Amino acid sequence: MSQPAPAPSVQRVDARHRYEIHVDGVRAGLTAYRDRGEQRVFFHTEIDDAFAGQGLASVLVEQALSDVRASGKRIVPVCPYVAKFLTKHTEFADITDPVTPEVLEWLEAARSH
Structure with a gap:
């Protein structure tokens, strides 16, 4: 008898500025x-x-946005996947800010450090 697939777990990794999703102890992805x-x-x-097609990106992003x-913060969806997710999940609309040129300039500077 086959075992059910382990449930994925999502954790915020502040030191690396990302959320990771793990399946059976293996990192399957990140945002x-x-x-x-x-x-x-x-x-x-x-x-x-190796984990494509299992709906993990949706699980990851939903838990990250939750x-x-x-945490009382707001979402800015520069990532195309996050932006697309938000069009289908309007429950996050009240905490979503638009992507502006200022945000993009700031992000480019922040990522170059």
């Missing part, structure tokens, strides 16, 4: 961010090819 005051600017999401809400 990266930088904090800009009260905003958490998401700029990149990836799932390892954590942003719990």
Whole structure:
């Protein structure tokens, strides 16, 4: 009899500015961010090819955005995946800020350090 697949777990890794999703103890993907005051600017999401097609990106982003809400911050979806996710998940609309040229300039400077 086959065992059910282990449930993925998501954790925020502040030192690396990202949330990671793990499946059976293996990192399957991440969504990266930088904090800009009260905003958490998401700029990149990836799932390892070995874990593709399992819906893990959606689980990862949903839990990351829920954590942003719990921490009292706001979301800025520079990452195309996060932006697309937010169009389908309007429950986060009240804490989502637009991507502006100022945010993009700030992000470029923040990532170059």
